[in-house]
Amino acid sequence: MMAAVDNYKKSRPPPAASAGVIGWCRQNLFSSFSNTILTLVSFYLLALAIPAFLDWAFFSSQISGNTRFDCKVEGACWAWVDQRFGQFLFGFYPEGERWRVILAFVLLFPALIPWVTQDLPGQRYLRWFSVAYPAIATILLAGGLGLREVPTDKFGGFMLNLIVGLSGIVLSLPVGILLALGRQSKLPLIRWLSIGFIEAIRGVPLITLLFVSNILLPIFLPPDMTLDSIIRVIIMVTAFASAYMAEVIRGGLQAIPSGQIEAAHAMGLNYWKSMRLIVLPQALRISIPGIVNTFIGLFKDTTLVIVIGLFDILGIANAMVSNPDWLGLSTETYVFVAVFFFAVCFSMSRYSMWLERRLGKQRH
Amino acid sequence: MKRFSIKIAAVALSLGVVACDETPKEKESKVAPTSSVASGGTLDDVKKRGVLQCGINTGLAGFAYTDDAGKWAGFDVAYCRALAAAVLGDPDKVKYVNLTGKNRFPALASGEIDVLSRNTTWTFSRDVKLGFTFIGVSYYDGQGFIGRKKLGVKSAKELDGASICIQTGTTTELNLADFFRVNKIKYEPVPIETNEEARKAYLAERCDVYTTDASGLAATKSTFSDADKHMVFPEIISKEPLGPLVRQGDDAWADIARWTLNALINAEEYGVTSANIDQMLKGTKNPEINRMLGTEGSLGEMLGLPKDWAVKALKAGGNYGEIFDRYLGEKTPLGLSRGLNALWKNGGILYAPPMR
Numbered sequence: 001m002m003a004a005v006d007n008y009k010k011s012r013p014p015p016a017a018s019a020g021v022i023g024w025c026r027q028n029l030f031s032s033f034s035n036t037i038l039t040l041v042s043f044y045l046l047a048l049a050i051p052a053f054l055d056w057a058f059f060s061s062q063i064s065g066n067t068r069f070d071c072k073v074e075g076a077c078w079a080w081v082d083q084r085f086g087q088f089l090f091g092f093y094p095e096g097e098r099w100r101v102i103l104a105f106v107l108l109f110p111a112l113i114p115w116v117t118q119d120l121p122g123q124r125y126l127r128w129f130s131v132a133y134p135a136i137a138t139i140l141l142a143g144g145l146g147l148r149e150v151p152t153d154k155f156g157g158f159m160l161n162l163i164v165g166l167s168g169i170v171l172s173l174p175v176g177i178l179l180a181l182g183r184q185s186k187l188p189l190i191r192w193l194s195i196g197f198i199e200a201i202r203g204v205p206l207i208t209l210l211f212v213s214n215i216l217l218p219i220f221l222p223p224d225m226t227l228d229s230i231i232r233v234i235i236m237v238t239a240f241a242s243a244y245m246a247e248v249i250r251g252g253l254q255a256i257p258s259g260q261i262e263a264a265h266a267m268g269l270n271y272w273k274s275m276r277l278i279v280l281p282q283a284l285r286i287s288i289p290g291i292v293n294t295f296i297g298l299f300k301d302t303t304l305v306i307v308i309g310l311f312d313i314l315g316i317a318n319a320m321v322s323n324p325d326w327l328g329l330s331t332e333t334y335v336f337v338a339v340f341f342f343a344v345c346f347s348m349s350r351y352s353m354w355l356e357r358r359l360g361k362q363r364h
Numbered sequence: 365m366k367r368f369s370i371k372i373a374a375v376a377l378s379l380g381v382v383a384c385d386e387t388p389k390e391k392e393s394k395v396a397p398t399s400s401v402a403s404g405g406t407l408d409d410v411k412k413r414g415v416l417q418c419g420i421n422t423g424l425a426g427f428a429y430t431d432d433a434g435k436w437a438g439f440d441v442a443y444c445r446a447l448a449a450a451v452l453g454d455p456d457k458v459k460y461v462n463l464t465g466k467n468r469f470p471a472l473a474s475g476e477i478d479v480l481s482r483n484t485t486w487t488f489s490r491d492v493k494l495g496f497t498f499i500g501v502s503y504y505d506g507q508g509f510i511g512r513k514k515l516g517v518k519s520a521k522e523l524d525g526a527s528i529c530i531q532t533g534t535t536t537e538l539n540l541a542d543f544f545r546v547n548k549i550k551y552e553p554v555p556i557e558t559n560e561e562a563r564k565a566y567l568a569e570r571c572d573v574y575t576t577d578a579s580g581l582a583a584t585k586s587t588f589s590d591a592d593k594h595m596v597f598p599e600i601i602s603k604e605p606l607g608p609l610v611r612q613g614d615d616a617w618a619d620i621a622r623w624t625l626n627a628l629i630n631a632e633e634y635g636v637t638s639a640n641i642d643q644m645l646k647g648t649k650n651p652e653i654n655r656m657l658g659t660e661g662s663l664g665e666m667l668g669l670p671k672d673w674a675v676k677a678l679k680a681g682g683n684y685g686e687i688f689d690r691y692l693g694e695k696t697p698l699g700l701s702r703g704l705n706a707l708w709k710n711g712g713i714l715y716a717p718p719m720r
Contacts, residue, residue: 067697068587069697083432084432086434087430087434091434092434153459211467214467214476215467215470215471215474215476219474306422306462306464307464307466307467308467309422309461309462309463309467311422311462315422315423315462316430318422318423319422319423319428319429319430319462320423320429320430321423322421322423322424322425322428322429323425323429323430323431323437324425324426324429324583324586324691324696324697324698325697327425327583327586327587327697328563328584328586328587330560
């Protein structure tokens with residue numbers, strides 16, 4: 001009998017119809033009558049849209065020329081994107097100084113490394129660099145220490161989106177955490193102030209806040225004191241994002257069983273220690289999707305700065321397309337700008353998934 | 365302190381106007397009467413600062429746009445440059461503040477800008493109730509129609525039953541309703557949010573006719589690949605006098621702004637151009653030219669400006685005609701004819717008071 005057990009027949013391969021490409025298609029695309037119809041309709045729509053788009057964007061497009069009158073093709077006229085690429089990226093930043101922006105952008109990556117991985121040599125120094133980066137970038141962009149000063153009203157294009165977006169992201173997380181803790185504080189004054197701030201800021205559209213920062217703030221400030229308009233925008237964007245952030249994190253905090261805090265107290269940890277070591281690491285991990293959601297929203301909101309006369313990539317594109325030489329190219333503009341936003345937002349979303357997986361592993 | 369609270373009131377008023385309606389042109393009259401008051405001494409402020417703060421559009425074909433070098437250019441921008449040249453002697457000493465339709469008035473009321481040169485229609489309520497002073501008309505615009513030639517229609521009055529693309533929430537919508545009611549003809553409005561969408565809708569034949577300001581129609585038409593198959597109808601159904609404005613209450617500053625514009629217009633009438641101005645400076649037989657250029661009399665002094673204020677203004681971008689031709693005229697892609705904006709001598713209504 002035992003011998004028979006040893007002589008298992010090798011299992012036969014599954015029938016061809018349920019394996020490989022065909023099997024996958026049957027299982028996923030044509031598993032039922034209604035699914036088959038859905039699949040066919042989707043393929044039909046894609047077949048309508050994709051070749052037409054490719055044709056417009058690539059095959060029938062033109063990338064050279066000095067005015068729109070040089071574009072003799074049916075498809076997209078990328079000539080103007082080519083002509084004005086510098087303005088898309090840097091706005092009115094003086095051409096001779098643009099290397100500074102590029103350098104600041106390149107330096108951003110080593111500054112980000114400590115947040116992305118923990119197993120590189122020299123990690124400790126990078127962490128210090130990361131802390132010093134905002135000051136370095138400010139000097140590079142605005143001037144000082146021997147670099148020519150560039151007034152901030154020359155900032156523009158995608159560079160402005162990145163400056164406002166990244167500053168908002170970096171600042172709104174700590175402020176949001178403090179607000180979320182404040183909202184649950186046992187001290188009434190702190191609790192009321194936090195609730196008041198969150199509700200007041202969340203209750204108005206960002207566009208109104210920007211408007212207020214631009215028109216009303218200068219009246220209340222002493223006449224000699226002027227706050228740079230980019231700083232004003234960063235403050236308002238940060239305030240706005242941190243109100244949302246506070247609520248996202250509060251969701252995470254509420255998911256932590258009260259036993260955790262009680263246990264921390266039982267260990268003799270004070271409030272800050274129990275928060276830092278026990279509660280927040282768990283709460284923040286739960287909140288990651290919500291936090292990144294807020295980041296992505298914030299980044300896209302940076303296009304609103306046009307209402308106070310700052311020219312982000314979308315604003316400057318509109319100003320450029322008002323040039324009689326380039327009128328009527330708005331479709332090209334929007335597609336081009338969308339690529340930039342997609343690249344940044346998609347990376348953020350990937351980063352958050354990676355972070356979730358890594359933190360998930362640590363838990364077990 | 366009083367000045368301070370007046371300023372707040374002024375800003376609150378113009379904010380209120382903006383906040384509660386999408387069509388500031390119409391509903392301004394609902395706001396309680398008060399006025400914004402200039403603090404006085406705008407000229408001194410500008411001189412001390414060394415820069416003129418000029419409010420312009422965030423982007424409008426022909427009027428305000430960026431050139432290949434990333435510098436602002438356009439018809440409205442040219443006025444800012446002329447004024448800066450007159451006041452500070454240098455047309456480049458301008459800080460452009462780009463404003464949307466919504467925040468242009470608060471920006472002027474709060475003193476963020478010294479002058480607003482942003483294709484703004486001069487209306488009763490803006491002048492009186494918002495407390496601004498319009499210093500003249502730099503461009504006479506008006507609402508018109510563009511349609512396909514194959515419609516076989518020669519005039520807007522024959523548009524019975526036509527579908528018309530129109531931007532919502534603008535004066536054009538109301539003008540259109542009035543026009544068709546007066547002429548007792550029917551139409552089918554196709555409401556659309558922005559100028560760009562309207563252009564696309566018209567090209568996709570979702571409507572027979574598109575209506576907006578005539579200068580906008582010209583810009584739109586210039587983007588068509590088959591422009592000769594479309595025509596702009598002769599009717600202009602509304603008055604849209606566009607011009608620069610300043611805060612009410614600083615008459616000295618308003619005078620400077622007004623006479624800089626007048627000097628540009630008069631220079632065209634007298635035949636003073638950026639090309640021949642140096643020749644003219646040596647003295648001409650026309651005392652009016654001499655007075656304007658400061659070789660005779662003391663017009664500059666009366667304004668509190670140097671003798672050659674108008675010379676500087678004219679050298680910034682030429683006289684009115686030169687500016688028009690450069691940014692809007694028939695040689696530009698917009699291809700606008702002078703029409704109403706021709707000098708009164710040439711059949712238009714451009715008429716500046718004399719320089720004496």
